[in-house]
Amino acid sequence: MHFATAPSVVCLITAIRLVSAVDSPLITPLAWDEASEKAKSFVSQLTMSEKIGLVTGSYGSGPILPCVGTLAAVERLNYTGLCMSDGPNGVNRADSEFRMKGVHVLLGPSTGPMGRHPRGGRGWEGFGPDPYLAGVAMNESVTGIEATGVQTSSKHYIGNEQETQRNPSTKDDGTVIEAVSANIDDRTLHELYLWPFANAVRAGTASVMCAYSRLNQTYSCASSEILDTILKDELAFLGYVVSDFGATHSTVDFAEGGLDMEMPGNVTAAGFPCYFGDKLLEAVQANKVSEERLEDMASRVMTPYFRLHQDKDFPMIDPATGPVLFVTQLGHVQVPSMAGMFTEVPAIDVRADHARGIRELGAAGTVLLKNVNGTLPLTNQTSFALFGNGLPDPTIGSTFVPTGGEDAPEGYEIGTFDIGGGSGSVRHTDLVSPLEAIRTKVKALGGRVQLLFDNNEIAAGRFTTIYPTPQVCLLFLKAWATEGADRPDLNLQWNATMAVESTARLCPNTIVVTHGPGVVLMPWADNENVTAILAAHYPGEEIGNSITDVLWGTVEPSGRLPYSIPKDEADAGPPILVVPENTTDPGAWTEDFVEGQMIDYRYFDANSGKEPLYEFGYGLSYTEFDMAPGLNVQLTGGSLNQHVNKSMGIAPGGMVDLWTNVAVVTVNVTNTGDRAGAAVPQLYVSLPQDTTPPGTPVKVLRGFNKLHLRKGETKQATFELLRRDLSYWDVQEKEWVIPRGQITLFSGFSSKDIRANTTISV
Ligand code: BGC
Numbered sequence: 001m002h003f004a005t006a007p008s009v010v011c012l013i014t015a016i017r018l019v020s021a022v023d024s025p026l027i028t029p030l031a032w033d034e035a036s037e038k039a040k041s042f043v044s045q046l047t048m049s050e051k052i053g054l055v056t057g058s059y060g061s062g063p064i065l066p067c068v069g070t071l072a073a074v075e076r077l078n079y080t081g082l083c084m085s086d087g088p089n090g091v092n093r094a095d096s097e098f099r100m101k102g103v104h105v106l107l108g109p110s111t112g113p114m115g116r117h118p119r120g121g122r123g124w125e126g127f128g129p130d131p132y133l134a135g136v137a138m139n140e141s142v143t144g145i146e147a148t149g150v151q152t153s154s155k156h157y158i159g160n161e162q163e164t165q166r167n168p169s170t171k172d173d174g175t176v177i178e179a180v181s182a183n184i185d186d187r188t189l190h191e192l193y194l195w196p197f198a199n200a201v202r203a204g205t206a207s208v209m210c211a212y213s214r215l216n217q218t219y220s221c222a223s224s225e226i227l228d229t230i231l232k233d234e235l236a237f238l239g240y241v242v243s244d245f246g247a248t249h250s251t252v253d254f255a256e257g258g259l260d261m262e263m264p265g266n267v268t269a270a271g272f273p274c275y276f277g278d279k280l281l282e283a284v285q286a287n288k289v290s291e292e293r294l295e296d297m298a299s300r301v302m303t304p305y306f307r308l309h310q311d312k313d314f315p316m317i318d319p320a321t322g323p324v325l326f327v328t329q330l331g332h333v334q335v336p337s338m339a340g341m342f343t344e345v346p347a348i349d350v351r352a353d354h355a356r357g358i359r360e361l362g363a364a365g366t367v368l369l370k371n372v373n374g375t376l377p378l379t380n381q382t383s384f385a386l387f388g389n390g391l392p393d394p395t396i397g398s399t400f401v402p403t404g405g406e407d408a409p410e411g412y413e414i415g416t417f418d419i420g421g422g423s424g425s426v427r428h429t430d431l432v433s434p435l436e437a438i439r440t441k442v443k444a445l446g447g448r449v450q451l452l453f454d455n456n457e458i459a460a461g462r463f464t465t466i467y468p469t470p471q472v473c474l475l476f477l478k479a480w481a482t483e484g485a486d487r488p489d490l491n492l493q494w495n496a497t498m499a500v501e502s503t504a505r506l507c508p509n510t511i512v513v514t515h516g517p518g519v520v521l522m523p524w525a526d527n528e529n530v531t532a533i534l535a536a537h538y539p540g541e542e543i544g545n546s547i548t549d550v551l552w553g554t555v556e557p558s559g560r561l562p563y564s565i566p567k568d569e570a571d572a573g574p575p576i577l578v579v580p581e582n583t584t585d586p587g588a589w590t591e592d593f594v595e596g597q598m599i600d601y602r603y604f605d606a607n608s609g610k611e612p613l614y615e616f617g618y619g620l621s622y623t624e625f626d627m628a629p630g631l632n633v634q635l636t637g638g639s640l641n642q643h644v645n646k647s648m649g650i651a652p653g654g655m656v657d658l659w660t661n662v663a664v665v666t667v668n669v670t671n672t673g674d675r676a677g678a679a680v681p682q683l684y685v686s687l688p689q690d691t692t693p694p695g696t697p698v699k700v701l702r703g704f705n706k707l708h709l710r711k712g713e714t715k716q717a718t719f720e721l722l723r724r725d726l727s728y729w730d731v732q733e734k735e736w737v738i739p740r741g742q743i744t745l746f747s748g749f750s751s752k753d754i755r756a757n758t759t760i761s762v
Helices: 011-021 031-045 048-055 132-147 187-193 197-205 224-234 253-259 276-283 291-307 321-330 354-364 434-444 455-459 495-505 543-551 602-605
Strands: 070-073 082-085 151-158 181-183 208-211 242-243 367-369 384-386 447-452 472-478 510-515 530-535 589-593 624-628 633-637 661-671 677-679 682-686 700-706 708-709 714-722 728-730 735-737 743-750 756-760
Touching: 031 291, 048 276, 048 291, 132 151, 132 197, 132 700, 151 197, 187 197, 187 728, 197 208, 224 253, 242 291, 253 291, 276 291, 354 543, 384 434, 384 495, 434 447, 434 543, 455 495, 455 700, 472 495, 495 510, 510 543, 510 661, 530 543, 624 756, 633 756, 661 677, 661 708, 661 743, 661 756, 700 714, 708 714
Parallel strands: 151 208, 181 589, 208 242, 384 447, 384 472, 472 510, 510 530
Antiparallel strands: 070 082, 367 530, 624 661, 633 661, 661 714, 677 708, 682 700, 682 743, 728 735, 743 756
């Protein structure tokens, strides 16, 4: 099962709770130090090679390759090993669900990349470019998933913003050209890219997956600066750091740099060299890696296992997992040396009624961008055209596994995109296309649909089969994104722009629905015959039912944009770094993040002449809302001293005082329209420019609510501000500081639609 990705601000939290909690008993984790003691005592009973086995991936103990990442069992101590499976949006290369399938570690959630580049191939796996929003989402994901006793692996740490050259490459003469390096200054790192990881650590994430790429010239998985100094010391992280798969490039530097577990390790079939395993054993025996360090690594690996009670009653791995993984990766090929690995075994079916939740959340997260004169919801129309290559079932089969992103940067031509590609994708057991759902709906209403899927035919205006002219033309367009490649551009693909223009010439009531990974350009948005636009993202396997519910108004499209849509690509963040292929400089792939925090709405705020097409936080509703002008702030007695109170101590997430509540902000919101709906009031904070160093954003998101309001009803939105929310990272002091002066708070319905403000004097 999987749920909506690139989620819009509001459906997210419910989504995570729902998906995580379904059918699994909820557990109460052990305290970290208790778990850590159990882990140490377990590790003290191990032989050296068993310890190495805890920090190096392997085939596991059975005859089949069970999981994407596997640790061997230690049977004499009743330890059954670990099974890791992707990913952020559902169980990948398996049929469904994590705990019930015996998966100990969910390789997600993802907040790296964050979305410095909307063209990045993997932004859709995470929560968008705003750190506060991503932080809330990471917290909810980790808490919800771990409450079912499944470990999370928050990824990819850190600065892995582009897919292009995410890994090193080797030239014909043997020269290794290193992976791309994100050079990020300390303040930007803390206030933007690290922020959501801190939430994940505070929420108890079991592990952190270090990235393929380099940060400040050092491989992320070997950087003592970001693994030891920042993650393990400053954020007080007590779990383990696992490498992205194949991101380990040597033994001593990586083990001593802070990497605790190599994946996939000894699995030669995965095609990566192994640097832990025997090599780590040799390094320990030669005193190049200390035995204490190995013990620390192994204990860290075992701590979350005990913390989440995986030593008790954890379901056994579904025996179908190995064969599904094998077939998904390689197809039904006969590889003599692997005979037996893909014998079909019936899967344990744990889907129950999860499709209902997916349908609900896919609909609730849809963002309504344009709706002229109440075009939507549809009422009693009966004559429809269904246009566009995003309508039917995929013609290539409903699980799309290209061998690498760069082989298919545009995806497949005909068929709906309900999810992106790569390890974050999900194998469907069912897929309800928009065509299937809408056609069923229109038939039930006694209406008629005329179809045209081929975008080239539509773009060319070959509408000779279309008669009579439909009352409503629904045009389904799509954009692909996948691990392994960055998007070629930000357009909807397959001749989409021409397809809109020509549909709009035929049909004065053209409704455009986009399915895609996030930002897509809409040069046709102002076309007066385009009467409504819905950004439906990648909503998952119930894609058809979700959009049908929105179109006919069974469900309110209460999603809000978790990013800004620019008018053109020039305002869509810094370009992806591309170095000429003939470079011989091993360090050529190096990028200074000179824009600092000025990405997305922070960029538009900082450049007053620039206007987005649709801004961060924006989204219409089927009703209307108003906000009272008065914003009420109550200081809760938490200290507004400039400096953190260190005497409160440190716990996972960092200084305890950073997470104390300092203020509660309230504002009234009223439904002024003529039907029920959900408003999404947002809170932005503006730190003073004159008492903070240059590079402070004009304003930053620091709260959001979702209020369900009946017609005419008024409710209060409440935003709780933590000390961290009012602080900036002081690079000299190396700590969070609340600036002196006036801090302004703004509330509204988007980053530009501000309705109320007030100030706090510090
Ligand atoms: C991806 C990770 C994933 C891993 C295992 C890597 O290529 O970057 O996100 O968890 O593969 O499939």
